[in-house]
Amino acid sequence: MEEELIICVDGHEIAKTEDNNNNNADDDIGHKVDDLFTKVDKLEQRVNEIEQFFLNSSKMQSGSASVKSSFQKDKDKIKHVPGFKKYQQEAARREAVAAKRMQDIMRQFGSVLRQITQHKWAWPFMQPVDVEALGLHDYYEVIDRPMDFSTIKNQMEAKDGTEYKHVRDICSDVQLVFQNAMKYNDDKSDVHGMAKTLLEKFEEKWLQFLPRVTEEEKRREEEEAEAQLSLQRAQEAAHAKMARDLSNELYETDMRLEELREIVVKKCRKMSIKDKRNIGIALTRLCPEDLSKALDIVARHNPSFQSTATEISLDIDAQSESTLWRLKYFVKDALYGQSKNDAPCEVSNEANVDPIKNIVSKRKMQICNALAKTAKKRNQKG
CATH class of the missing domain: 1.20.920.10 (Bromodomain-like)
Known part of the structure; x- marks a missing residue:
């Protein structure tokens, strides 16, 4: 069964159809996320066991007496070791x-x-x-x-x-x-x-x-x-193999998590013009380190964008919905962190400022200019 939802924007009616099956899809995603969390917990335990083994192994190199003591203590744990x-x-x-x-x-x-x-x-x-x-x-x-x-x-x-x-x-x-x-x-x-x-x-x-x-x-x-x-x-050979297998499992889990991210992002509503404008303004308020991370998010999902270039032109409208939503939540968390630490980052105009900060401040100006140009073109077309 389908339900029709009518939304009014600027006097125009926009019909949005939703399928009740979406609820089932959402539940399915929730179960998948829960399964991933459970698996991640188990993988974390295995990682800790492997790390603890190699830590103890390095300590045992100090003497045969400690080796003997460790083997006696861990006798039940090593029964699974080949040989x-x-x-x-x-x-x-x-x-x-x-x-x-x-x-x-x-x-x-x-x-x-x-x-x-x-x-x-x-x-x-x-x-x-x-x-x-x-x-x-x-x-x-x-x-x-x-x-x-x-x-x-x-x-x-x-x-x-x-x-x-x-x-x-x-x-x-x-x-x-x-x-x-x-x-x-x-x-x-x-x-x-x-x-x-x-x-x-x-x-x-x-x-x-x-x-x-x-x-x-x-x-x-x-x-x-x-x-x-x-x-x-x-034991070391067995744990080395366990580490390799664990690495593969972690990679597969990461890929599954990324797939779920994409599914969730696709289910998000389309970013509004106001939201895009707020993202652009928020980018200019980021500290140098956070701004660099934000630009990396754009570059990660937009191969043609060079986050390390001397001159940067960032067109918000050209970004995919998934990139926009990632930016939205990133800048929100970053600005919250800055306000919580009560240390907002300001750009200095002194001649002896850090050259890296100079580059970042230029990027901020370029972003502002790019946003202004985009808005100007949009007004001219209108």
Whole structure:
């Protein structure tokens, strides 16, 4: 169904026919705009994620420890990275090989323990302290964690998950055996003296054994750093592809938005002579920067117009409706901004003014002249 709207202008009736289907078209545009806003929000989130990744990536270059910390923290976020499953499999294999090497080192360390436990003064430390038989009622008040060589041996041979994972853990427990004895027994007692002597002998042998341990630790650290670096590179490649895809989506969204702009502009009413005149007057009131932007709007939609030319002739009547509406809203916002900042731009006549401002002031004069010429020609034709 169609409705007819009669408009009177200067005593003449102008019939304008509108189709109710326009309402549906407007609703359709509204839905498209809403969809674009939703998509833009999602694209913005993805942009932020990519930016945050590369920001963190640059920070991780400072050291392998920070790399490891970041990978542990973001483990759930990187499961989608191509090659992550392979990385996990390789990590498991590497851990198994490293654990086997550590087992070999601990077996070698067993020879050091045998030398200590076979010493003639080692017998008090071979079994747990029999607190009740010896009447040591305050033993657990003094000693927080009792330790002896039979407990150490059992833990070295355990296969139920309680076994030692690192040779340094064995070393700590051996030292604890002698430190407990020295802590509980008076320094003048035989047990205290025996523990002190054996501790010194043990630490001497440990220092001789330590290079093997540090070499293995360094090797393991290098392997982990290399693996993490490989995964980081895979992450960077994946995020680089995401950035490229995102760039294409942003471009497509921008094109769709531009199409909607054109549709909306076409639906606007035709610009009146008064509106055009007001635009011309408003252009002369713009600050240099805003005037340059306004001229760029004209040039963008009118290839024959040179916004950077020395002499400018701007015919308002020659501009398309879309350009006029863009100018109208631009100058409105620009003048509002100038009044809000309470800093309107005035053209100076002094000899030492900024040459750029001189050029802009000339453009203003040229616009005024162009408008005047256009009005004069229109009056002559009339």
